Amino acid sequence: MATITINDIPVKVKNGITILKACESIGVKIPTLCFIEEINEIGFCRICVVEVEGEQDLVSACNTEVTNGMVVKTDSKLVLDSRANTLKLLASKHKFNCWTCPKDGECEFYDLLKTYDVVFDEFGPGIGRGTEVIPGSGISMDQSKCILCKRCVAVCKEVVTAKVLKFRDDDGMNPFVSPTVGLSFDETGCLFCGECVKVCPTGTLHETDHARKVEAMLRDPSKFVIVQAAPSVRASIGEVFGYVVGTPVKEIEGKMYKAFKLLGFDNITDVNWAADLTVMEEGTELIDRLQNGGKLPMFTSCCPSWVRYTELYKPEYIENLSSAKSPHMMQGSLIKHYYAPKYLKKDPREVFVVSVMPCTSKKYEIERPEMESDGVRDVDAVLTVRELAKMIKRKGINFRHLEDYVPVSPLAKFTGAGTIFGASGGVMEASLRTVSEILTKEPLEPIDYKFIMGSTLEYSKGVIKEATVTIAGNKLNIAVVNGGVALKEMYRRIDEGKKQYHFIEFMACSGGCVNGGGMPIVYDLPAHEVIVKRSDALYTQDQQDLPLRKSHENKTVLKAYEEFLGKPGSEVSHKHCHTTYSQKEYRNE
Amino acid sequence: MTTESLDVNKLFEKWILDADTKMDEIDLVLKIKEYLESQHPEICGKCTPCRDGVVRIETLLDKYVDGTATLKTLKELESLVYNLRASRCSVGLDIGKNIEVVLENNYHVLYKPVKKY
Numbered sequence: 001m002a003t004i005t006i007n008d009i010p011v012k013v014k015n016g017i018t019i020l021k022a023c024e025s026i027g028v029k030i031p032t033l034c035f036i037e038e039i040n041e042i043g044f045c046r047i048c049v050v051e052v053e054g055e056q057d058l059v060s061a062c063n064t065e066v067t068n069g070m071v072v073k074t075d076s077k078l079v080l081d082s083r084a085n086t087l088k089l090l091a092s093k094h095k096f097n098c099w100t101c102p103k104d105g106e107c108e109f110y111d112l113l114k115t116y117d118v119v120f121d122e123f124g125p126g127i128g129r130g131t132e133v134i135p136g137s138g139i140s141m142d143q144s145k146c147i148l149c150k151r152c153v154a155v156c157k158e159v160v161t162a163k164v165l166k167f168r169d170d171d172g173m174n175p176f177v178s179p180t181v182g183l184s185f186d187e188t189g190c191l192f193c194g195e196c197v198k199v200c201p202t203g204t205l206h207e208t209d210h211a212r213k214v215e216a217m218l219r220d221p222s223k224f225v226i227v228q229a230a231p232s233v234r235a236s237i238g239e240v241f242g243y244v245v246g247t248p249v250k251e252i253e254g255k256m257y258k259a260f261k262l263l264g265f266d267n268i269t270d271v272n273w274a275a276d277l278t279v280m281e282e283g284t285e286l287i288d289r290l291q292n293g294g295k296l297p298m299f300t301s302c303c304p305s306w307v308r309y310t311e312l313y314k315p316e317y318i319e320n321l322s323s324a325k326s327p328h329m330m331q332g333s334l335i336k337h338y339y340a341p342k343y344l345k346k347d348p349r350e351v352f353v354v355s356v357m358p359c360t361s362k363k364y365e366i367e368r369p370e371m372e373s374d375g376v377r378d379v380d381a382v383l384t385v386r387e388l389a390k391m392i393k394r395k396g397i398n399f400r401h402l403e404d405y406v407p408v409s410p411l412a413k414f415t416g417a418g419t420i421f422g423a424s425g426g427v428m429e430a431s432l433r434t435v436s437e438i439l440t441k442e443p444l445e446p447i448d449y450k451f452i453m454g455s456t457l458e459y460s461k462g463v464i465k466e467a468t469v470t471i472a473g474n475k476l477n478i479a480v481v482n483g484g485v486a487l488k489e490m491y492r493r494i495d496e497g498k499k500q501y502h503f504i505e506f507m508a509c510s511g512g513c514v515n516g517g518g519m520p521i522v523y524d525l526p527a528h529e530v531i532v533k534r535s536d537a538l539y540t541q542d543q544q545d546l547p548l549r550k551s552h553e554n555k556t557v558l559k560a561y562e563e564f565l566g567k568p569g570s571e572v573s574h575k576h577c578h579t580t581y582s583q584k585e586y587r588n589e
Numbered sequence: 590m591t592t593e594s595l596d597v598n599k600l601f602e603k604w605i606l607d608a609d610t611k612m613d614e615i616d617l618v619l620k621i622k623e624y625l626e627s628q629h630p631e632i633c634g635k636c637t638p639c640r641d642g643v644v645r646i647e648t649l650l651d652k653y654v655d656g657t658a659t660l661k662t663l664k665e666l667e668s669l670v671y672n673l674r675a676s677r678c679s680v681g682l683d684i685g686k687n688i689e690v691v692l693e694n695n696y697h698v699l700y701k702p703v704k705k706y
Contacts, residue, residue: 046637049675057682058675082638085672089641122649122665148634173644175634 004070019050019061019072028074031083031112033201034149035062037526039158039460045149046086047112050074058082084116091118094202095128095144103203104390106521109147130176136185138192138208138364139517145204146177152196152205153177159460159510160484162309164190166589177204180589186364189312189586191305193484193508194360194384194517207360207518210381211391217352217381218264224346226335227265228328228411229256229356231272232422232513233385234541235534236358239520240389241399246533249419249541254404257412259392261405267344268407271355272414274331275421275430277560278302279551281324281577282427283435284568286503290474295319297477297494297501300427302326304365305508306487307581314491315583323578325378327421328355328362329371331411332379333576338564339411348376355382358422358516361508370579384518410556416542416549423535424512425465425480428505432469432478433550439472443550462486462510464493476502483510511535617698618653621691625650631680638672639681645669646688658703666699667692 002015006023013022018041023030033045043060050061053071058079061072073079091113098110128144148167156165164185169175179188197205217223238252239245260268286298301307301322310317324330332355336348355362362382365371371378383391392399417433420426436444462483469476479501481490487506494501509515511531522530542549551557565573625647634640649666652658670692673685692699 042635043677044635044637046675046677056674060675060677081668082672082675085642085668086637086675089637089645089669089672092645093641121661122652123645148637148640169634172632172634173629173640175640 002066002068002070004066004068004072006072007074013066015068016065019052019059019064019066019070020048022066023050023061023072023074030061030074031115032062033108033112033147034151036151036154036199040149040151040154042150042154045090045147047083049079049082049086051076051079080116084118087113087116087118088120088123090147091120091125092123093126093129094147095142096125101145101203102206102209102386103200104386106386106523107203108201108523129174132178134178134184136190136192136208136364137367138360138362139185139190139194139197139205140208141178141185141205142203143176143178145202147202147204148175148177149201150177151199151201155195155199158485159462160191160193160195160508161488162189162191162484164188165196180587183587187587189588191308191312191508192361192364192517193305195509197360197517198519198521207384207387208363209387210363210383211387214354214381214383215391217354222350223352224266224340224344224350225264225352225354226267226269226340227260227354227356228269228271228274228331228335229260230328230358230422230513231275231419231426231538232358232516232519232534233356233388235422235514235537236385236519237389238399239522240386241392243400245522245525245530246537249537250545253541254406255399255402257407258402258405259397259399262397262402263391263395265354267409269331269335269339269409269411270407270414270418271328271331272418272421273411273554273556274327274334275418276415276551276554276557277330277334277577278324278327278421278427279417279430279434280557280561280568281330281573282322283431283438283551285322285324286431286435287439288569290476290502297504298322300431300503300505302421302427303361303507303509303513304359304368305361306506308361308364308584309487309508311581311584312586317491317494318581318583321581323574323580325371325577325579326362326365328357328382329365329378329579330577332366332377333373334560334564335411336376336378337373337576338560339409342563343410348374352381353379355379356385356388357382358385358513358519359509360384360517362518368579370581373576385520386518389520410559413554413556414546415551415554416546417551418554419546420538420542422513423538424463424482424507424514424531425505426512426538428478428480428503430551431503432471434552436469436471437550437552444469444471460485460510462489464490478502479504481505482507482512484508486510514538615654617691617695618650621688622647622650624687625684628680628684633678633680636675636677636681638674639676639678639684642669642673642681643684653699653702656702660703660705663699663703 033047041063043063048061049058051073130143134141164179234253332353340346340351366379417430462485465480514534515531670688
């Protein structure tokens with residue numbers, strides 16, 4: 001133990017912790033900008049500086065360890081002036097067009113400027129370090145807003161392990177952050193997972209905007225706009241409007257549907273429905289592979305970042321990917337070719353399908369050339385939860401006071417298996433509920449996962465959970481993997497070949513879709529707590545609110561098979577619900 | 590370190606040891622600017638006070654050269670120089686301390702030309 005004095009208060013703290021941690025332990029908050037715990041503790045921004053007695057200069061609190069007898073001052077005039085001056089310097093090279101900024105009220109940099117009352121006398125807010133806007137189908141980068149905190153670089157390297165974004169300081173006076181110079185994100189090895197977007201303290205990295213396109217389509221009378229919301233959207237959209245993280249889904253869901261209605265969508269469906277459909281298709285594929293000696297282990301294909309990871313970095317495993325499309329692409333295709341012509345009497349070409357997703361990668365997915373049937377794109381636009389929230393605000397809708405609404409479409413009826421798709425482990429559990437019942441005619445015992453990596457949900461390390469389940473006499477080795485580091489580790493395990501895996505659920509973001517790159521940003525809770533609370537909200541809906549919990553009991557899905565698809569894995573279902581993958585090239589430095 | 594920057598460092602040693610210089614305003618400003626420019630290759634670009642601060646100090650000195658400096662310019666200059674104490678490594682810290690010495694010894698030279706009202 002070390003005894004230190006923080007603002008004249010003597011404190012006993014553990015040896016080896018940083019000043020920042022020591023201050024947090026007694027409730028003294030030190031502002032940070034570049035800091036992410038355990039991932040980016042580099043002391044670049046110099047916002048967290050404090051005065052230490054005996055030191056000539058100011059020291060950064062985030063990466064200076066405490067020593068016995070240290071006397072720390074966190075709010076002396078010197079410290080406050082220094083913070084204000086540093087912020088002023090950063091602001092002098094930041095483009096302030098906050099009203100159009102995609103960060104929309106969640107900007108940490110703006111909040112700091114406000115907190116420290118930064119006054120501009122001799123030089124004012126700047127025009128930006130660079131003028132370049134780096135395009136990409138999922139995420140884009142506006143370099144005029146970059147404050148060089150290097151958070152995105154750290155996350156891309158440590159959490160996602162893609163190492164696409166780099167800090168380029170050949171010219172120390174004008175450094176910048178970018179993917180390979182001169183390339184768009186699509187040409188690099190970027191997975192579009194959006195982790196960098198979530199950690200960016202400004203609006204530099206942002207999801208590629210689809211909201212304008214959607215609003216234009218909503219105004220266009222010749223277009224019939226159908227919306228579909230992903231499972232995890234209902235677990236998080238409330239947070240933007242003041243609900244606490246983990247608010248039960250039943251409080252939010254009805255309001256969400258009502259908001260869609262008020263926004264002017266012509267028809268409301270739910271991706272949970274297609275999640276049930278995915279279980280049918282993917283489950284049938286798994287049974288087929290098990291019985292007829294197909295390629296094992298089978299990987300789930302719901303996460304486009306993960307599919308891209310395999311196509312880019314591990315093409316030898318492409319055949320292991322389930323050929324089923326991700327749920328919203330399936331539903332998009334079925335809306336256009338089954339639901340709209342049959343129930344709404346609309347031509348597929350006049351229907352415009354909008355997905356609301358927790359994910360920036362889905363924006364990339366809809367651009368994939370494979371994702372069309374009969375020359376009609378499956379899904380036309382993808383909104384992230386943040387974009388949807390912005391649209392709701394722009395329309396002047398008071399979300400908290402909305403009445404609940406229940407959509408009438410058959411494609412909005414779902415079971416508990418569909419709703420847990422949003423949480424890590426959900427795809428696996430939903431599939432096994434169905435596979436087990438089809439094969440054994442008996443319900444599945446609850447699965448107990450054994451944690452292999454990360455016994456709790458760790459944002460920085462990801463999770464590998466394994467279990468062995470016995471279905472119809474077959475012992476299946478299953479695994480649930482999420483987070484970039486865990487993806488690599490799992491591939492290492494498969495390469496090693498010590499254990500024959502049968503079915504593996506992969507997701508690129510730690511915690512699955514509930515922690516996706518398009519979700520609202522929560523500052524006052526650590527990432528792993530957010531993941532747990534949002535997952536709990538989804539599982540509660542599955543366990544308490546929904547009468548049916550198995551996908552094959554979903555009557556509307558069965559009806560769709562009866563009326564259109566035939567049976568799981570049929571030719572029609574292959575046309576609309578399955579896709580192909582191919583090796584992708586990327587340019588490295 | 591280039592020979593040019595060595596010369597400039599010698600100049601600063603002289604300033605620190607002699608504690609008085611007979612340079613007039615423009616000469617002093619140009620010498621500081623020259624010194625700052627010689628430090629550019631040393632700057633790594635990682636921390637804000639040094640990377641952006643040095644550039645800002647240079648633009649403030651330009652105001653002296655143009656004759657548009659005011660009291661606010663001098664005040665801003667002081668605070669930015671002092672803010673270099675928050676730098677991450679000794680490159681920024683040394684630049685800050687060297688210029689602090691200049692300000693201490695030659696404050697009157699920089700104070701004289703500014704427009705007070």
